[in-house]
Amino acid sequence: MKINSIKLITVILITLLLSSCVDDNFEVPTPSGNEENSELSIILGNIASEADWNLVTIADLKARFNSGDAPLLINENDVVKGYVVSSDRNGNFFQEIYIQDAAENPTTGIKVVLNLRNNYTKYNVGREVYIYLNGLYLGETNSRDGIITIGGKIDAADNNEVDVISENQLKDHIFRSAVTETIVPKTISVGEINDNAVGTFVRIENAFFPPALDGEPIVDPNEDFDTQRTLSSCSGAGFSNFILETSSFANFSSVKMQSQTGGFIDAVVTKDFRGDNFVLVINDIEDIKFEDTLCQPLTPFYSQDFESFGSTSDVEAAGWTNVNVNGGSTTFTLRNFGGNQFMQASAFRTGENPLEMWFVSPAINLDSNTDEELSFGTKTGFNNGAALSVLISTDFTGDVTTATWQTLNATLANGPSSGFQFDFTESGAIDLSSFSGDVYIAFKYLGGDGDVTTTFQIDNLTIVGN
Template sequence: MKRKKIIKIIGIVAICFHFTNCVNDNDFEIPASLGNEENTKLTNLLDSIQAGIYQLKTIKEVKELYISGNEPLKVASKIVVKGYVVSSDQKGNYFREFYMQDAPENPTAGLKISLNLSNNYNKFNFGREVYIFLKDLYIGETNSGDGIITIGGKINPTDALEIQSVSTNQLEKHVFRSENTLEIIPKLVSLAGLNASDIGTFVKVENVVFPENLQGKAFVDPTEDFDTQRKIQTCQTLGFADLLVETSSFASFANKTLPSGGGTIKAVVSNDFGGDFLVLVLNSDEDISMDGERCTTLSESDFLTILLEEDFENESGEISVTDWLNYREEGTQSWRSYSDTYSQSKAARVGSRNSGNASTITWLITKGVNLDTTNEEFLSFETSNSFANGSNLEVLISTNWDGTKTNVTAATWDISPANIVSDGENFKNWVHSTYINLSDYSGTVFIAFKYTGTGNINFDGTYELDNIKINAR
């Protein structure tokens, strides 16, 4: 089970307060070029990569070396990772850290660097190309279990599952910036489609609004000492998708009023402190452009044709809905009927807890649904959990599965941009998926709910599923 810790950061906050209040935004200028010594170090590093002495790995490959919640990994081999800086502490919304992604446009992975350097935007400015020599540094988390894989300089002496900043002395030997500062093109995404793989990348979301009940409020709640999360929404044809914008109380724009119109937001994807849910973190309030009209959306009453509906009320034991498939790819655990005490209804449930299986992969696949008889279709469902604990639930869509067990994994399955319950959600709560637009598909489609877990206690949680529906018109 993910550990919940008492926050012990009063001293850090005091330091943060000092730095964010004593340094004006214009006190420093971004260096236009590198010094000779820095140029030489980077040249030697690149020569070593070219000669095969060092190995250049992608951010994705580096992140795969570590599993969230485990002991930090001290890198023993001579590997290097390259990235482009996508965060900035100039406005005080970051503290002694920066994020970098693997490409200036259409990134596939991002990584957090924890470093003992305030106002680091003066050296590691937005768009700067950076190389990190990882030997003897650590891959881990600064807050164990938060899901933000980070490069650090040493083990936390008070918690062996956490890492601390790369020191000033280590920076000179391990972190090298090139002369290149590239334009970062934010990746256009939907709020519902964001997931853990997007952490550390710079994204853009269109047609967003802050809910009406936040009108007149500031980015940061004046009663909060640290961070405030404010809900942001994007309009869909049917319903809203939403996420949280997280702002530090030390950000220079903390007391500014949230915009009341509609428009776009550009931000870095991250997790909240406990790693329970995704958040968007701004570099500056200037990355919000919401002076336009607020978008509007339709409701279920506008989509009265029901193509698929299942609430599992007639199920018991293993789920066995007519023309559906309950398929175990790996392990012994199937989707089973579950009576929820709090909602007073039945649901489908799957989990690998206490299964003894090294790997659990279980699919629940709907019957085929013909989309050619309607013009617009939207999928929705609800999920809950009992300590999801790093296990994973995906919603997939296929148009070429032939309906047989043997070809489940051979078919093409698209990942659906659905909102699925997070690890930190109260186990009593049911979370709506948002409405997933199926209108780009034609013919017969199958919807799959794919669960993945392991024998590791940090990855053996349980998910519940209910009220699956496809509305159309």
């Protein structure tokens, strides 16, 4: 959606003069003839048999580029595979597609810019595509916007930006397989929208338009290009806001918003023009399903921010178990920085390898609540590997080695390798509704001096419910 206004106006005028309306009887396209299939077969054969041909992941590809750098020319026989998740059929995307690394539960995605109108007729949602990268560029269409992009050349107007893959380049670089998968939106919380999510198709549940937008069109009629609308989602004990960005050229731009009901929204994660904010972009107005009663925040019934403690021993006296299972002396410690207190673990300069330490909550009873959700924050410093995991037990009696533990699916901090990250990373809402009675939440650190020594900080443990 990030476009140069002059370029856009020129293309729109040409479109009006030379093209007819979009065919409403669209059918999923198949690869055109044997030539495209043969080319893809050759590429896949080279990957299987030639040492200098590589199938790379989207994550590995994105890791090669740092926001703000000059475009990177790829001069190796690398190929990346992905599944198309965006569509320009309704005018909300322009000269771009987004692909993610799996049809379901993707880990990341990437933007591809191409000089092709109505590209949904060739690269339909769910289509498996292979991109031969040799001769293409990795960069940003707007320098420092943080949206890592595959392009065909350096922009003539700005050497720090990439431009579209030309129609002539397309036939040599982007190949469709015969596979079209059903794209399953990945349900995430607003707090889990991050750089890894850019380019993926996600679902935000318990979402709604605020009353101030009731009756307003989804696109501001005074805007020439994009309109950003702030929506809300119930999140634990409160609300989280997120931005829906819609093009004035979308054929649903005049649809009125309503705030009486809520539900879910399925959309592609990207960023705004300057890269200041994450935004969601829908393919179709039908991607907004607000047909349910408005959600209500859950009520906190357990919280711990460690602010009331004066020392690590005070934390332990309050019922927290803090143990080193290797017999060493290193355990989680209470720390303070910038007026904020948290628990910290690190193997750095401990002289212990391996180092396994556990920090376990007191018993937390769930019987008086329903729909329980756990959340907390983590921060890392001098990250050189994953060391922390989060677990739950219903039979812990004081010995972590004899209890039954189940790993919880939480978003944990990851970076940087030098210094500390600025903000805590939200874990996301972790569903505890299948548990009952007393539960124990454990943070397990597994590392070793001279091995994985990442510093982890933990704060703001909260459990909410109805």
